[in-house]
């Protein structure tokens with residue numbers, strides 16, 4: 001008995017219980033002296049997803065042929081009648097030239113029509129118009145094309161189904177929706193995102209009931225089961241929206257907040273907070289901005305026009321350049337290809353991105369830091385890590401610093417347009433505030449980007465030095481440039497610093 005008492009007294013949990021619950025923060029030191037992480041942190045899957053940055057949305061399906069945006073679900077399958085075989089390879093090739101790294105194809109919209117031969121419903125290409133319609137299998141051809149082109153791919157599958165007679169019952173979830181997702185997972189274990197729309201409009205055909213059905217989208221779709229099942233087959237597939245691994249940016253106009261935290265209080269924060277996220281939120285939930293490249297709907301419509309390449313470039317700066325990803329909708333037409341006018345604009349967008357954001361002038365600058373963390377056993381945190389092109393190396397300040405200045409100096413005056421910063425997100429999002437100054441003579445300093453809210457950095461921040469995303473022309477003439485980090489949740493880290 002005495003022995004037992006002794007064991008109990010030595011047991012650490014018991015010791016805590018005796019003293020009252022005193023949790024002592026445990027800081028594990030790394031042999032490399034890396035900064036302690038600021039939680040929450042991204043999963044590997046989320047990190048790789050964030051690195052996709054810019055990709056396309058392809059809204060194509062029954063609505064392309066009916067001219068609608070939301071089909072009711074009672075459309076005859078034979079209305080799906082492509083005038084030529086749909087060519088996902090042309091879609092992806094075009095957006096690759098525009099600087100995009102992948103795409104998401106809509107394979108089932110709210111009307112329930114499936115663009116692959118599913119076993120879950122007859123409302124699919126199996127019963128489409130004879131010929132090209134019936135031969136269509138978008139998931140198969142889209143995944144094949146993406147692999148050939150070395151691009152990332154995934155599918156949009158609408159949880160809301162205005163065709164299904166089972167919608168609203170548990171059988172719809174287990175026998176239709178989850179099985180459709182499982183079928184789609186079979187088109188490739190290398191998918192990077194599955195897109196689950198939040199729309200649950202209510203009214204629809206529903207197998208002839210022509211009624212209104214409401215569900216609680218937070219609980220109805222068995223998301224935890226869905227997420228586990230998809231991840232078993234597609235380990236790197238982020239479940240967007242209903243799936244809970246990335247958040248809607250809160251608007252469809254192609255902009256994220258200048259202050260944009262990757263953290264959020266999932267389940268409590270309103271979607272209207274999507275632009276900004278929440279500092280100190282309990283989960284990692286990075287923002288994705290969905291926007292259209294045309295002046296009409298998500299699906300192709302007669303007479304629509306693409307926006308200009310300049311406008312799309314600005315959208316890029318206001319989404320990717322503010323730490324969100326951009327999924328830009330490019331709608332294929334009735335012949336199953338992107339129309340010539342859209343292709344031209346996308347080519348021009350690719351040229352703008354190439355001309356304005358690829359020649360990195362930081363590569364030929366001397367970079368000094370006001371303070372740098374001491375070298376570890378195998379790792380250095382010197383400013384050279386900012387420009388080495390390696391995503392797993394980074395510059396970091398010492399533990400006691402939440403402020404630091406990075407100064408770039410050139411031998412000759414330079415014309416500068418943008419500063420690009422990336423935090424080392426494996427250690428969490430840290431920077432709260434910074435500013436940028438330039439010097440024409442290397443002695444006296446002037447503020448630049450003064451109309452820009454220079455707060456968070458996150459995955460990527462592109463700061464237009466002239467203070468607006470709306471035009472490019474002038475730039476800033478400088479012999480030196482400095483970035484002053486003014487406040488951070490813990491000592492700041494930066495994985496990349498580039499200047500264009």
Ligand code: FUL
Nearest residue numbers: 069070197198199290298
């Ligand atoms: C919305 C949908 O209702 C639209 O039709 C479109 O698919 C868009 C991307 O998401 O919520």
